[in-house]
Amino acid sequence: MPGLSVYQIYQRLFRTYGPQHWWPGETPFEIMIGAVLTQNTSWSNVERALANLKQHGALADDVILAMPHKRLAHLLTPVGYFNVKATRLKNFCRWHRQHASLAALRKTGTHELRRMLLSINGVGPETADDMLLYAFDRPVFVIDAYTRRLFTRLGYLGGDEGYETLRRWFETKLTRVNDKVGVFNEYHALIVHHAKYYCRSKPRCAECCLKNHCNYYSSVKDVTKRKNSTTKSMK
């Protein structure tokens, strides 16, 4: 088991990379639209799709709902799966419109709001939690594939735990943190940054700020050492 607590890992990442200024988006509505569009695609593609929507004055629920499906799908081309995403975006906008104003949703308890978001066709746990944390400032820890990969390699997880198990695990580990929303916001963004640039599918361990506390790195180091000593003894 690695030596650092989950909070100490956060501190290490924060000291190394600094604040990430997430979530990029000018309004809670734009943040939520971005959360729907970012499924299975990179953020740079989402930015291009959001720019298309803005350029056509379509960053509003009523405009998106009134737009023919084909036209909306065309504007969403950069994010891939644009037909599916056009349908999901309309589902989300229908829900958003039914609930009249974000002000009313802001008064809804986190558990209930999460349940409501999950009832939208096309909004899964990660998307709902992105919205809760970044658009509604709720203390909900977002789990994504990067989080799972990093903490499995570090040695904290088996890797096949369910979404809810992991979310609760992180929230319990960080239960004593003051300003949970601020820390959860920054932590998720830092994990994404770390996984994109260092803990990639082929990791760059030699440059990693967590390497001295990582099971994956120690096992790779041990194998390399064994290989080197076998090679030497054969010389």
Ligand code: SF4
């Ligand atoms: S040492 Fe390697 S595997 Fe471990 S966290 Fe860093 S990049 Fe990932």
